[in-house]
Amino acid sequence: MKTITFYSYKGGVGRSLALSNIARRLSELNKKVCIIDFDLDAPGLQFKFNNDYILPEFKQGIVDYVYDYSVNGAIANSILPYKYKLHPYNRTFASIDLIPAGNIYDNEYWKKLSMISWSDMFYGEESNGIQFFLDLKHKIVTEIKPDFLLIDSRTGITDISGITLRLFADEVVILAVNNEENIFGSKMIIKNLLSKDAALFGKVPKLNFVLTRLPYTDSQEDKSKKERILSELTTSIKTEIGLNDFVINVIHTDRRLEEKERQLIGYSLEEKGVSISNDYLKLFKLLTSDLLSEKELTKLENSKKAEGEYVKSTQANDSLIKLKHIKKALELEPDNANYILSSSLINYALKNYEEALKQQFLLLEIENKNGEFGAMVRSNIAVMYLALNNVDEALKYVDEQINLEPGAISLHAYKTKSVILRRKGRQDDAKAIYDLILDEFNLADADLLNSRADYFRTIAEWDNAYDDIYKALEINNEHPVYWSTLSEINEAQGKMSEFYLNLSIALSKGLKLENLETVKDIYIKYQNDEKVVDLFSKYGIDFEMIKDL
Numbered sequence: 435m436k437t438i439t440f441y442s443y444k445g446g447v448g449r450s451l452a453l454s455n456i457a458r459r460l461s462e463l464n465k466k467v468c469i470i471d472f473d474l475d476a477p478g479l480q481f482k483f484n485n486d487y488i489l490p491e492f493k494q495g496i497v498d499y500v501y502d503y504s505v506n507g508a509i510a511n512s513i514l515p516y517k518y519k520l521h522p523y524n525r526t527f528a529s530i531d532l533i534p535a536g537n538i539y540d541n542e543y544w545k546k547l548s549m550i551s552w553s554d555m556f557y558g559e560e561s562n563g564i565q566f567f568l569d570l571k572h573k574i575v576t577e578i579k580p581d582f583l584l585i586d587s588r589t590g591i592t593d594i595s596g597i598t599l600r601l602f603a604d605e606v607v608i609l610a611v612n613n614e615e616n617i618f619g620s621k622m623i624i625k626n627l628l629s630k631d632a633a634l635f636g637k638v639p640k641l642n643f644v645l646t647r648l649p650y651t652d653s654q655e656d657k658s659k660k661e662r663i664l665s666e667l668t669t670s671i672k673t674e675i676g677l678n679d680f681v682i683n684v685i686h687t688d689r690r691l692e693e694k695e696r697q698l699i700g701y702s703l704e705e706k707g708v709s710i711s712n713d714y715l716k717l718f719k720l721l722t723s724d725l726l727s728e729k730e731l732t733k734l735e736n737s738k739k740a741e742g743e744y745v746k747s748t749q750a751n752d753s754l755i756k757l758k759h760i761k762k763a764l765e766l767e768p769d770n771a772n773y774i775l776s777s778s779l780i781n782y783a784l785k786n787y788e789e790a791l792k793q794q795f796l797l798l799e800i801e802n803k804n805g806e807f808g809a810m811v812r813s814n815i816a817v818m819y820l821a822l823n824n825v826d827e828a829l830k831y832v833d834e835q836i837n838l839e840p841g842a843i844s845l846h847a848y849k850t851k852s853v854i855l856r857r858k859g860r861q862d863d864a865k866a867i868y869d870l871i872l873d874e875f876n877l878a879d880a881d882l883l884n885s886r887a888d889y890f891r892t893i894a895e896w897d898n899a900y901d902d903i904y905k906a907l908e909i910n911n912e913h914p915v916y917w918s919t920l921s922e923i924n925e926a927q928g929k930m931s932e933f934y935l936n937l938s939i940a941l942s943k944g945l946k947l948e949n950l951e952t953v954k955d956i957y958i959k960y961q962n963d964e965k966v967v968d969l970f971s972k973y974g975i976d977f978e979m980i981k982d983l
Contacts (some may be wrong), residue, residue, distance in 0.1 A: 435583055436575070436581070436582050436605070437583040437584075437585065437602050437603050437605070438456075438583070438604065438605045438606070439584075439585040439603040439607070440453040440584065440587060441589075441606060441607065441623065442609045443610065443619025443622070443865065444589055444590075444615060444616050444619060445589050446474060446611070447610055447616065447646050448609060448646045448685060449478050449609045450482055451482055452607065453479070453584050454479070455718070456584060456713040457469055458483075458527075460581070460878075461522060461527045461528045461721070462528075462530075462737065463528075463733065464528040465528065466581045467530050467581065467583075467584065468530075468574060468578050468580035469531070469532050469533070469583075469585070470496060470532075470584075470585045471496065471532070471533070471535040472585055472587050472588055472597075472598050473587065473588050473589070474497055474522055474547055475533070475547075476534030477534065477536070479586050480492065483532075486524065487520040487522050488520065488521045488522075488523065489520060490518045490519065492536065492537050492538060493537055494515070494516055494536055495535045496534070496536065497547050497550070498536050498546060499516050500550055501547075501549065501674075502797070504549075504554070504555055508862045512577060513533070513570065513578065514577055517533050517578060518534065519531060520532055531580065535625040541717075548912070552592075558963065564799055565603065567601050570599065571602060575708065581725075582722075585603070590619075591622060591623060591626070599627060599639065600627070600637075600639075603639040603765070604639055605639055605640040605641075606639045606640070607644060608624065608641065608642065608643050608644065609685075610643075610648075611646055611647045617793065617872070624641060625675055627639060628641075629767075642717075643681070644673075644683045645663075645664070645667070645682050645683070645685075646687075647686075647687045648663075648686045648687060649687040652847060653655075660684070664682050668682055683717060684713060686710050686713055687710070694916060716907065736766045736767060739768065740762075740763040740764075740766035740767040740773070742757045743760065743763040744763045747759035747763065748776075748958060753780055753783050754784070757777070761777070764777060771797060773951065774793050774797055775793075776779050778814065782817075782821070787818055790818050791815065791818040791822070794811055794814045794815045798812075809834075809835040812831045812834045813831075813847055816828045816835065816847075817856070819831065823857075825854050825857050825858050827848075828854050835847040836851070845871060845875075845877065845879065849885075851867060852864040852867040852882070855877075856889075857866070861889060868889065869886075872886065876903065880905075880906040880910050880916065883902045883905050884903060884915060884916050884919050886898075886902045887899045887903035887906065887920075888922070888953075890902065891919075893921060894926070896927060900923065903916060903920050903923060907920070913943070914940045914944045914945035915949050917936050917937075918937065919938070920936045921933050921939075921940060922935035922938040934966070934969070936963055937969060938949060938969055941969060941970070941975075942973075947975055947983070950980055950983060951983045954980050954983050957970075
């Protein structure tokens with residue numbers, strides 16, 4: 435296990451954000467990572483992960499663990515009850531183990547923190563604080579077994595920062611902004627860490643100094659300013675501390691962080707020249723290069739190129755260009771589930787249904803190995819079989835999806851199943867699904883209201899048909915299909931003025947040729963009706979196209 439402590443003399447320098455970016459990249463490489471929030475007075479490391487990882491509810495953390503020892507003299511048998519998993523939305527990443535500060539929403543957290551006597555733990559007559567924290571580190575090593583332990587340290591020069599810097603760390607990242615207070619405090623902690631007398635067990639951690647929030651661009655003038663600042667600061671530290679070798683690393687500022695602070699280390703965010711994304715990647719390589727194998731370094735390069743192709747795919751407007759880039763991404767990372775999924779959906783959009791289905795079955799194999807995809811793949815398979823008009827296989831997989839996600843959570847699956855049942859001629863069974871969702875689950879879903887209105891049209895229950903279609907239009911009066919369903923109910927009752935009017939509205943709102951496939955027989959009857967022919971012609975649809983559906 436390699437332990438890296440992230441420290442800053444003052445807050446607001448991007449310390450926690452730097453840690454979270456390094457943790458994310460290790461997670462991407464499927465390294466087992468444990469992080470600890472030791473910034474107990476200003477906790478909240480978990481918030482740096484809420485865009486890319488699913489956060490659990492934190493009931494206790496390191497404060498509770500230390501409190502029981504400091505106040506009650508009790509040492510927990512295990513660290514595992516204080517550890518929580520952050521599950522990534524990107525299923526190719528590994529989860530991250532987090533030992534939080536505690537339940538910071540509970541007043542009990544702050545009460546416990548105030549009652550911990552750090553002084554007694556380390557300087558009392560029978561103090562065993564060092565042994566207590568060594569035992570904690572042993573528990574992390576033996577129970578969590580991480581490849582990397584990343585610690586977000588308390589600011590200032592305190593007992594807690596001493597624990598995280600001297601007792602735990604193999605390597606320390608000291609972050610500071612370029613002002614007198616930050617530089618003074620950073621020099622103090624560097625001197626302290628390099629002192630043989632201050633080192634525990636004769637161990638001096640490797641030091642990495644990072645100057646953050648440098649607001650410079652790629653212009654020559656700004657480069658010169660930055661070089662002057664780095665040169666002056668390097669000379670100052672070398673002179674005052676007596677270091678021959680001292681390198682200052684840089685993390686620039688980024689305007690995107692002024693809008694919303696978030697992780698910015700992904701390959702998709704790399705840019706030419708000065709960029710915070712490249713800065714984080716340089717820091718990552720600095721901290722991990724001694725532990726990465728040639729295979730992992732190759733994977734890093736391939737991932738970099740593959741994600742670049744993936745981003746080009748997402749940014750392209752043309753589906754064929756999207757497919758070209760995602761194919762290149764898959765050549766570099768053929769087992770990347772997100773790229774397989776993206777390729778499948780692009781192929782589906784291009785009506786390459788067989789290829790799209792083949793790729794969904796690849797995802798199903800991945801799901802069977804690690805249980806990460808669940809109902810989503812089965813839903814896609816059902817929809818793709820439906821596109822291939824294989825309604826029996828479509829029904830099989832949509833039923834599997836509903837079994838995995840019973841109840842109202844499977845709304846999309848129920849919708850798909852109702853379409854399959856109607857395709858199979860099982861109208862009453864489809865209607866039972868509409869009733870289940872709309873009445874028993876009490877969900878006002880416009881699509882299902884529209885479908886049930888169409889069902890009532892076919893059995894001439896006019897009041898029910900109008901009731902449902904008007905409810906659907908109340909929810910969304912911009913959906914062209916709802917207006918065409920209303921026009922079809924009008925037509926079935928012989929209300930021709932309303933039929934023409936609502937068909938005109940449907941076409942004006944974007945009714946497409948494919949929307950008419952299941953009801954084409956209604957419209958074919960009007961191939962000699964001048965009003966209907968003119969309406970369709972106005973929006974680029976002729977009756978030969980409808981007949982060919």
